[in-house]
Amino acid sequence: MHRLLLVLTALLAVSACSVSPFRTDKAAATSPQTQASRNAGAGPVLQTPTEEIFQPDAEPVIEAPPPQIIQPTPRERPRRPAATLSPASRALVTQAEAQRKKGDLPGASVTLDRAMRIEPNNPLLWIEMGRLRMDQRNYPQAESMGRKALAMSVGDDATQSAAWELIAQSLRARGRNAEAEEALSKSRAAAPR
Amino acid sequence: MAPRKPPTGTRGRLQRGFVVLGLLLLLAGIVMLLVLNHRVTTQFEGRRWTLPARVYAQPIDLYVGQQLSAGRLVEELSRLGYLAAAEPERPGTYRRRGNDLRVHVREFRFADEFQASRALRLSFEGGSITAIRDGKGVDVPVFRLDPLLIGSIFPIHGEDRLVVSPEEVPPLLPEALKAVEDRKFDTHHGVNPLAILRALFVNVRAGQIEQGGSTLTQQLVKSYFLDSRRTLRRKAEEAVMAVILDARFEKADIMNAYINEIYLGQDGRRAVHGFGLASQFYFGKPLAELDLPEIALLVAVVRGPSYYDPRRHAERALERRNLVLRVLVEQGVVGAEEAERAASEPLGLAEPGRRGGGYYPAFLDLVRRQLRRDYEEADLTEAGLTVFSTLDPLVQQGAEDALVGELDRLDRSGRKQAKGLEGVVVVTTTQTGEVVALVGGRRSGFDGFNRALDAKRPIGSLAKPIVYLAALETGRYTPATLVDDQPVDLKLPNGDRWKPENFDKKVRGRVPMVRALSQSLNLATVNLGLDVGLGRVAQAFEQLGLPEEPPELPSMLLGATNLAPLDVAQMYNTLANGGFRAPLRAVRAVVDEEGQPLKSPQLEVSETVSPEAVYALDLMMIQVMERGTGKAAKSQLPAGLVVAGKTGTSNDYRDSWFAGFSGSHLVVAWVGHDDNRPTGLTGTTGGLAVWSKLMGSISTSPFEPLLPDALEPRWIDFYSGRETSPYCNGSAVSMPFAVGAALEPSEACPPGAVSGAVEEPAAEPGEEPVALEPEIP
Numbered sequence: 011m012h013r014l015l016l017v018l019t020a021l022l023a024v025s026a027c028s029v030s031p032f033r034t035d036k037a038a039a040t041s042p043q044t045q046a047s048r049n050a051g052a053g054p055v056l057q058t059p060t061e062e063i064f065q066p067d068a069e070p071v072i073e074a075p076p077p078q079i080i081q082p083t084p085r086e087r088p089r090r091p092a093a094t095l096s097p098a099s100r101a102l103v104t105q106a107e108a109q110r111k112k113g114d115l116p117g118a119s120v121t122l123d124r125a126m127r128i129e130p131n132n133p134l135l136w137i138e139m140g141r142l143r144m145d146q147r148n149y150p151q152a153e154s155m156g157r158k159a160l161a162m163s164v165g166d167d168a169t170q171s172a173a174w175e176l177i178a179q180s181l182r183a184r185g186r187n188a189e190a191e192e193a194l195s196k197s198r199a200a201a202p203r
Numbered sequence: 204m205a206p207r208k209p210p211t212g213t214r215g216r217l218q219r220g221f222v223v224l225g226l227l228l229l230l231a232g233i234v235m236l237l238v239l240n241h242r243v244t245t246q247f248e249g250r251r252w253t254l255p256a257r258v259y260a261q262p263i264d265l266y267v268g269q270q271l272s273a274g275r276l277v278e279e280l281s282r283l284g285y286l287a288a289a290e291p292e293r294p295g296t297y298r299r300r301g302n303d304l305r306v307h308v309r310e311f312r313f314a315d316e317f318q319a320s321r322a323l324r325l326s327f328e329g330g331s332i333t334a335i336r337d338g339k340g341v342d343v344p345v346f347r348l349d350p351l352l353i354g355s356i357f358p359i360h361g362e363d364r365l366v367v368s369p370e371e372v373p374p375l376l377p378e379a380l381k382a383v384e385d386r387k388f389d390t391h392h393g394v395n396p397l398a399i400l401r402a403l404f405v406n407v408r409a410g411q412i413e414q415g416g417s418t419l420t421q422q423l424v425k426s427y428f429l430d431s432r433r434t435l436r437r438k439a440e441e442a443v444m445a446v447i448l449d450a451r452f453e454k455a456d457i458m459n460a461y462i463n464e465i466y467l468g469q470d471g472r473r474a475v476h477g478f479g480l481a482s483q484f485y486f487g488k489p490l491a492e493l494d495l496p497e498i499a500l501l502v503a504v505v506r507g508p509s510y511y512d513p514r515r516h517a518e519r520a521l522e523r524r525n526l527v528l529r530v531l532v533e534q535g536v537v538g539a540e541e542a543e544r545a546a547s548e549p550l551g552l553a554e555p556g557r558r559g560g561g562y563y564p565a566f567l568d569l570v571r572r573q574l575r576r577d578y579e580e581a582d583l584t585e586a587g588l589t590v591f592s593t594l595d596p597l598v599q600q601g602a603e604d605a606l607v608g609e610l611d612r613l614d615r616s617g618r619k620q621a622k623g624l625e626g627v628v629v630v631t632t633t634q635t636g637e638v639v640a641l642v643g644g645r646r647s648g649f650d651g652f653n654r655a656l657d658a659k660r661p662i663g664s665l666a667k668p669i670v671y672l673a674a675l676e677t678g679r680y681t682p683a684t685l686v687d688d689q690p691v692d693l694k695l696p697n698g699d700r701w702k703p704e705n706f707d708k709k710v711r712g713r714v715p716m717v718r719a720l721s722q723s724l725n726l727a728t729v730n731l732g733l734d735v736g737l738g739r740v741a742q743a744f745e746q747l748g749l750p751e752e753p754p755e756l757p758s759m760l761l762g763a764t765n766l767a768p769l770d771v772a773q774m775y776n777t778l779a780n781g782g783f784r785a786p787l788r789a790v791r792a793v794v795d796e797e798g799q800p801l802k803s804p805q806l807e808v809s810e811t812v813s814p815e816a817v818y819a820l821d822l823m824m825i826q827v828m829e830r831g832t833g834k835a836a837k838s839q840l841p842a843g844l845v846v847a848g849k850t851g852t853s854n855d856y857r858d859s860w861f862a863g864f865s866g867s868h869l870v871v872a873w874v875g876h877d878d879n880r881p882t883g884l885t886g887t888t889g890g891l892a893v894w895s896k897l898m899g900s901i902s903t904s905p906f907e908p909l910l911p912d913a914l915e916p917r918w919i920d921f922y923s924g925r926e927t928s929p930y931c932n933g934s935a936v937s938m939p940f941a942v943g944a945a946l947e948p949s950e951a952c953p954p955g956a957v958s959g960a961v962e963e964p965a966a967e968p969g970e971e972p973v974a975l976e977p978e979i980p
Contacts, residue, residue: 098266101344109315116800117315120591120792123635123806124264124347130634130867131904139806154783154808161781161814164909 092168092202093134099125103138110145118142133159133169140176144183152180171200236443242428243447247460254587254796255355255363258570260594261639261791262313262350265325267335267342270902273304273327280306282596283351284488284553294320295492302327309489311349314591314792314800318347351596352483354567356574356583361472365479366463366587369455371491375536376478377458379502382534383527385419388458393420393449394442420445423461467501468508475508485513487553495537496545500524513550521550565643566594568653569769569789577802578793587796593637593789595630598868598901602628602640605897610645610874613889620856620883626874626893627655629772633869635806636776636785641769652877659765660858660875664723664832664886665851666762668778668820670732671720673743675816677735682823682938683924683946685713686734688727693757701757703729715924717823717938721831723850725761732760746811747774748784762851771862772871778824779847779864781908782817783808815911819939821847824863825906826936830921832887833863836895845905846898850886857881859889866904870894914939917946918954925949928956 095103102125109118122139129135140155156177163169174197181190263279265271280297285306288296294309303326310320323346326334335343357363381388387395395418417425424444425437448457466474467481475484478501482490485504486497493501503523504511513520528542537545570592574583582588606626613621630640643655652658674680688711693701705711705725719727732740740760741752753764769787777784785808793803824847827833832850840846848863859874859882874889875882882889910916920927921934924947929935931952940946948954 096266096268098264098268098345114315116792119805120313120315123791124345126635126806127261127632128264128266128269128345130632150809151807154810157810158781158783158808161783161911162909164912 088165089167090163090165093132093163093166095125095132095134096129099129099132099135102128103135106138106142110142115142115146118145131162133163133166133173136162137169137172137176140173140180144176144179147183149180149183152183153177156180167200167202171197171202173197174200236447239440239444240447243424243444244451246428247448247452254366254585255357256574256583256586256588256590256793257355257365258353258567258590258592259350260353260592260596260599262311262347264345264347265332265335266345267332269332270330271327271332272330273299273302273325276304276325279348279597282487283348284486284492286488286492291322293492295488308346309349311347312589312794312798313347314589314794317798318349350591353563353592353594353596356567356571356590357473361474362476363473363480364463364476365483366477367479367490369459371479371489372459372462373491373493373498375495376462376490376493376498376502378536379498379527379531380419380458380461380505382536383502383530384422384505385417386534388419389454391418391420391449393445393447394418399442417441418445419461420449420457423457423464424448426464426466427460465505466508467504468512485552494545495528495541496524496548497551499527499531499545500550503527513552517550524550563594563599563641564651565653565655566592566599566638566641566789568643569638569641569656572656573789573804574793576804588801589794589798590790591792591794593632593639593791594641595639598630599640599642601897601900602630602642602870605893605900606642606872607645609889609893609896612892613874613884618883620881623876624874624882624884624889625654625877626872626889627658627768628873628893628897629655629768629871630897631772631776631787631869633776633779633864633867634785636780636787636808637791638769638772638787638789639868641789654873654877655768657767658873658877659767659770660873660879661763661853662766662771663762663851663853663858663860665771665775665849665860665862666759666764667720667723667728668824668849669743669747669774670728670735670740670760671716671823672747672778672812672816672820673739674716674731674735675819676743676813677739680716680731680735681940681944682717682819683715683919683926683940685715685924686719686727687730688712688714688719688724689730691726691729691733695757703758703761715919715921717826717919717924717936718921720823720849721826721829721921723827723832729757729760733757743812744774746784747777748786748811749774762853768871768873771860771873772869775862775864775871776869777812778817778821779869779906780808781821782810782812782814784811815913815939815941818908818911818914821906821908822938824848826921828863829936832885833861833891835887836863836891836898839895839899841899843905844898844903845907847906848891848894850891852885855881856883856885859884860886861890861894863894863898864906865898866906868898868901868903870897872897910939913941915942916940917944919946920949920952923949926954927952928954930957 102121106118106121106125109115109121119142122135122142125135126139136155136159140152140159143149143152143155156173159173159176160170163173174193178190178193178197181187181193265276277297277299284295286296288298291298291305291307294307297304297306303324305322305324307322308320311318322338323343324336325332335346337343352365355363355365385395387398398418421441424441428444463477463479465478466476467478468475468484470484475481479490481501481504482488482493482497485501486493500513500520503520503526504513506523510516511520511523525546528537528546531537532539532542570590571583574590606628610624610626613624625644626642627644628640628642629638631638641655643653644651688705690710691701691703695701703725706723710726711724714724714727716731718724719731737755737757737759741755744764745752749766749770753759756763773787776787785806786804788804788806790803793801795801825845827849828836828846833848836846844865846863846865848861851860851862852858857875857879860872862869862871864870872890872893874884874893916937917940918927918929918935919925919938921936926946927935927949929937
């Protein structure tokens with residue numbers, strides 16, 4: 011909320027005085043406002059202004075872009091589309107599932123390692139790895155994988171829900187039923203309707 | 204003339220004595236025969252060479268959408284010993300026509316499955332793979348190339364080999380060996396008396412033992428059962444054992460044993476045994492793929508691996524190879540025309556350490572140490588294990604080039620202190636904690652002191668982020684919190700006074716944390732650390748992955764703690780991984796001789812530090828690169844590659860460090876002298892130079908951590924820590940705060956303003972502190 015208000019105020023101010031003494035061509039391209047709106051759509055990646063924005067001796071003073079009206083969205087945090095697997099990692103996840111079914115857990119681990127190498131930032135792979143750790147009865151690691159997936163999927167409800175479900179399973183496997191219930195309710199709450 | 208004496212008792216005794224002696228000798232002979240027979244049969248029957256564990260680099264995965272150009276892939280293929288061919292029909296060959304690449308991939312037994320050899324067709328566009336199809340035109344989603352063999356864990360006596368089965372031996376090799384070394388091999392009984400006589404004659408004439416008339420069987424016996432002393436007794440033993448061996452075993456078995464046993468070269472401490480390893484060592488490809496000139500060269504080397512060393516005595520080796528080719532024609536093994544063509548070929552040697560059979564001692568040492576947690580040394584050096592490691596040959600090469608390039612540049616800089624420096628580079632993948640490159644010194648092929656693991660040096664300002672992390676974790680501090688950059692005068696427990704100073708000897712008063720860290724201010728950091736508490740800071744070291752807490756001394760705040768580069772990599776990897784600690788691993792899988800999986804370290808993560816604190820720290824460390832001591836890296840890095848890091852310099856410029864990360868790689872670089880002399884370098888001029896050269900040369904992704912739910916970004920002024928607007932001046936930085944945190948607004952340029960005064964004129968140049976006074980014993 012705060013950030014959006016800030017952006018709005020900035021926008022209004024910019025449109026009010028159409029010439030900003032510090033802004034240059036480059037600034038228009040990478041201005042905080044375009045970054046902010048990009049972030050709102052693409053994900054809460056925090057960007058910092060680069061030094062190129064402010065060049066004291068930059069001559070050409072140009073007009074600021076026309077004011078944009080950004081409607082504050084009803085939700086506080088930006089949403090992200092549900093994570094998906096690339097074709098390569100999907101093939102590997104399928105292969106790892108087949109290996110798990112055959113009871114070849116070390117093989118499945120090697121296969122998921124390969125997928126992780128391709129997409130280390132994909133939370134779905136961490137959830138897969140966590141499920142494998144469940145099969146290996148390594149419950150604390152299953153939970154850790156779930157927590158890692160949570161950290162990498164902020165704003166992605168479907169993935170958050172799957173990660174909480176994994177955490178719930180690992181807690182239940184260790185007899186921590188109350189915590190498991192709590193995790194499960196978080197999973198349900200996050201589940202996209 | 205004296206009369207003939209009748210036979211006396213003396214003479215009779217003498218005769219009896221001879222008989223007894225004869226009997227005894229016969230008995231001894233029989234016993235010796237039995238003993239030798241026993242030795243030959245038992246040892247040879249269960250013929251098990253001590254098989255050092257083979258270590259492979261991680262295989263290259265190929266998939267649609269991958270950022271990899273056809274040219275780059277061809278480079279990789281030739282590193283693996285693949286050959287360009289008009290029609291890639293044989294495994295180990297390829298054909299490139301522009302953006303179309305056909306590869307005949309070799310078969311390989313991976314840890315999880317056997318992958319048969321197959322022909323693939325790849326299409327490229329704009330530097331990435333757009334299609335992979337098999338021979339029938341069916342899409343292949345993902346595919347592994349056979350991995351690069353990077354070495355083996357051989358025992359102290361240094362015997363290394365790669366055993367091959369008869370099917371893996373090109374038929375030409377045994378024929379050539381027979382033609383050159385032992386023409387009667389198929390018919391003799393282990394020894395060739397004529398050849399021995401001929402050799403004896405030559406030797407007597409020469410006055411010493413020079414030329415052997417040894418059959419292949421004798422050579423095998425000598426290498427397999429006996430030491431290398433050349434005495435007559437050895438010769439006799441050797442001959443007897445060769446006869447026994449020949450009587451009890453098939454010729455084909457003996458030939459195969461010979462091919463795997465014989466000594467063919469030396470690589471430092473490592474003795475190259477057998478044609479399987481020799482093929483990798485000299486040509487960087489499997490034995491089965493060798494052609495006539497290469498086979499002829501290996502056969503030539505048999506006679507004297509050191510005298511005919513093709514790398515050291517190329518002329519001599521070439522001459523003897525062509526002699527071998529002539530003999531092969533004489534003996535009717537190959538046609539004259541074919542041999543002539545082969546004789547005109549160059550030696551075709553693989554560059555050592557760059558291709559297969561290459562040798563990465565520092566990394567292999569790490570592999571060995573990690574495996575030693577689960578395995579006995581003997582299992583590693585003898586049991587024929589296959590180890591799949593995490594090494595990425597591309598990154599490893601980039602790391603070696605960056606280190607050597609920068610150290611050479613410093614050699615030429617004319618500064619006396621900067622001559623002959625040593626260095627270390629460690630590269631890990633941030634999310635999974637895999638060690639993908641490890642360089643232990645500027646001579647990376649040198650197998651000696653492993654600085655990356657054992658050189659424990661003061662980390663200087665690399666300790667600062669840990670102090671700031673400990674502060675952020677208390678919840679009492681934010682990037683905007685003002686800390687005192689004021690003189691410090693401490694009495695240490697041993698009575699010494701400790702009066703650290705800033706790099707430029709100035710004091711700056713109250714500065715926000717983000718600035719204190721970016722500009723690496725010593726006094727601000729010490730005051731902050733004392734405020735937070737040494738105990739908490741020491742604890743943070745352990746949370747990040749140090750096996751134990753460092754001693755709680757005030758000087759630890761400025762990096763008096765001695766750590767090895769790999770320890771630093773472990774700690775910084777946790778910072779790069781959002782507060783998740785992933786134990787660094789160099790091994791992905793281990794399988795036994797039959798291909799069955801064995802115990803190996805697995806990917807593990809544990810959340811040991813608050814994600815919010817790490818997130819805030821990471822954003823402050825981005826500012827180190829944007830406007831602090833790491834600024835110089837920018838020009839070396841591709842535009843848009845966001846990185847975070849920290850410089851480190853120890854007392855009197857003895858150690859120059861840089862540790863920093865992108866979204867996918869962490870790199871720790873250290874530069875210094877082995878004898879701990881001052882280098883005259885700061886973290887910026889040494890470690891950072893190596894770091895940025897490497898980071899700019901590998902394929903890596905920007906560092907873009909996700910904002911944790913509990914935080915929100917706000918603009919603050921870098922110099923005053925007050926909330927401001929990004930439109931006012933160049934000193935606004937976006938930092939994370941707890942949602943709704945109260946921030947003091949800037950007066951000159953409050954949040955929402957479109958323009959305003961710059962509160963402090965210009966960014967100061969990057970400073971780098973000299974860390975510690977007095978030195979900690």
